[in-house]
Amino acid sequence: MAKEDFRCIECNEKATELHRDYSNGILKITICEFCHKPVDKYIEYDPVIILIDALLCKTQAFRHILFNTHLNVQWKLCVLCLLCEAYLRWSRLQGSGRSSDPADFIRYTREWEFYGMFGTAALAELAAFCGGVLGFLWAALGVLRRRRPLELRPLELRLLLRALLLSCYGKVLLIPAVIWEHDFSPLCVALIEVFVLTSNSQAIRVILNSSRRLSLAAVALGLLSESCVARFCRTFS
Ligand SMILES: [Zn+2]
Structure with missing residues (x-):
């Protein structure tokens, strides 16, 4: 997946990354420059929570699955x-x-x-x-x-x-x-x-x-x- 293919799950704008990996081993979730919310909060969530949100037809869960994952099944x-x-x-x-x-x-x-x-x-x-x-x-x-x-x-x-x-x-x-x-x-x-x-x-x-x-x-x-x-x-x- 190319970097620019990511999307912010809140505002649907393009994002270059979902998280930033600092050299000391600290991962920090990226904040969207358009809506100032986390680009994809679901990368920290358990898959069961994501599935429940998808069952509830939440737009954010759908954006996470369709744009920000490699799910190819x-x-x-x-x-x-x-x-x-x-x-x-x-x-x-x-x-x-x-x-x-x-x-x-x-x-x-x-x-x-x-x-x-x-x-x-x-x-x-x-x-x-x-x-x-x-x-x-x-x-x-x-x-x-x-x-x-x-x-x-x-x-x-x-x-x-x-x-x-x-x-x-x-x-x-x-x-x-x-x-x-x-x-x-x-x-x-x-x-x-x-x-x-x-x-x-x-x-x-x-x-x-x-x-x-x-x-x-x-x-x-x-x-x-x-x-x-x-x-x-x-x-x-
Ligand atoms: Zn956004």
Whole structure:
């Protein structure tokens, strides 16, 4: 990561360093020259605290993760999320017909073909969601930048895609929601989906330094694109 890539988590201005290492072994956290607050207080925090703040969708926690860390697990997380989605679809198809009979277990192992099919459908839907969001932002920023050239950051596709994939981490919660199945499972799944969309919106807002309205509109368009692809897949499968 180049030095100038750091950002102040409070005011979003660029910073050259997060801390200064003095020769006598003393580390001192850097103070932002624009807002006069620590550039990134999270470098001293426990990862659990950072995760809790990210779960609460705090802008500062998102800036810390997306700009000031080398966290590069988005593709692994993407595969894990797709598996969670595929498992959810598969379990919905099986419905209440499951039993603990070993013969049934053998029957289920033959259904990997279905599992693969659902995984492919989930991949297509994720691609449609990301494509819809990026396409909308590309068009919207083109229009908005002509009116307010200095306020919005340029669209960096690689950074935005990383942010979108990382902010889908909430989908991992689908596993316990499905495994410990109970009457409230559909409600839990709906709440998880709302949480993931909220995280996506916050990630877009942080990356572009845009308004909440623009990020919500981008997520809504991504969702619309995803729904169209899901309907198309169901029609032709
Ligand atoms: Zn600052």
